[in-house]
Each structure stands twice: as structure tokens, then as C-alpha cells.
Amino acid sequence: MAIQDMSMFKQILAKEKFYVVLIDRKILRDENTDNRLIWSKKEFAESYLKEFNITQYDKIMELDLDRFVTYEMDDILDEEDKFIIEKYENNKGIELEAISFIEEIMSELDDIRIEEFAEDICYESYVYGLTVKGQKQFIIVSEEDASLPNMMTVWSTRKLAEKVQRDDFEEYDIIEVETEVFEEWLEDLKQENIALGINLKSGMIGTITDPKAVLKAMPC
Secondary structure, three states: OOHHHOHHHHHHHHHOEEEEEEEOOEEOEOOOOOOEEEEOOHHHHHHHHHHOOOOOOOEEEEEEHHHHHHHHHHHHOOOOOEEEEOOEOOEOOEEEEHHHHHHHHHHHHHHHHHHHHHHHHHHHOEEEEEEEOOOOOOOEEOOOOOOOOOEEEEEOOHHHHHHHHHHHOOOEEEEEEEHHHHHHHHHHHHHOOOEEEEEEEOOOEEEEEOHHHHHHHOOO
């Protein structure tokens, strides 16, 4: 069965998070295979703990997909690692290659976010970004790693931009531009090898994409 058809895949994709049990600050592993256990719902993890009479553990931890991929995955997972997903009660769980599973979910999530962002900015007619106070130009975020492209961060609503601005960029102002103008920028950004960070969360994590992907998805 392709993992796209699994309900747990859709559940994790929809909520953008999954659950693990921590014991001594380490992710609980299956006693038979030594693979890490993860669940799409907290109650499934609770059911597993009850079934196996596990009472001594740190906590059931909710992991945000973006934060896991950005800050934790490289330190936690090796190429050959596997997950056992949704093991509880009479459900034996599904064993999957851990990194491939996460990468497939993130790829699907990126596609959804790009499509939603493109539709939103066409409907709302504006795109929001950050600017140096007193100026009227969207900032370009430069990466320390010279091999990575520079990035323009944009949001489809002022509310989303304000959240990140409050948390990470108090020294900057929010600026808006008409979607029609932004569409023209996309052609230039594409040629200048500048990436787009769309509707990023606090901590500047989320979907970073090629401008042509947004341009292609725009229905207006």
C-alpha cells in the first residue's frame, strides 16, 4: 500500500505534527525491532502505553514537522533508520524508512502550501513582507552558507506576517504589495536565483520554494 493512501499519513499531513513517547529524554523504541515508535494522534500513543503497561516515561511529545526537519532530524535519524507508525492495541503498526517517510510528507506539504498561498494572494490581491523601517522594499534574507540561495520571505495575510515580525523581526516593518506587482517580481526573482519563503512560521521555518512554482500555481 502506498503511504499516500494511509489514513495516518493524511492525519500527520493535515495537522503538520506527530507524536512520540520520551523515556530518559530518548524516543521510545519497539522492543522487538528497536525501531522508533511514532503516532499520528496522542490518544494512539496513550493506548500503546496502556497496553504495554508502560507507566514510567517522561512525556508524550508533540513534534511539529517543520521544526523536526529543520532542527532535529539530522541529529536523530540515520539513513537506515525506520519508524513503526500507529502501533497500539490490535494494530501491529507499519514499518517504514524514517527519512523517506518524512521527506515524502514534507514534499506533499510543500505542494499543498504553494497551491494555497498562490490561491490566497490571488483572492486577497496583496502579498506581505518585511522591510527595513523607513524603506519600501522587501528584504532579502541571505544565507550564511554560500551554496544556498538568498530568500525573500512573503505571507498571504498581514496576520501571519505580524506573528513572525513580533517573534523574530521587531526591528523591521511589514510592507504590502499588490499581487499583480508581486507576480512581476516572481519573474525577476527566478532569474536572480532568489528563493521564496512562503507563509513561514516563527523561527523562519516552513516551505521554501522556487518562485516559478508559485508563478505556475497562481490562478489569477
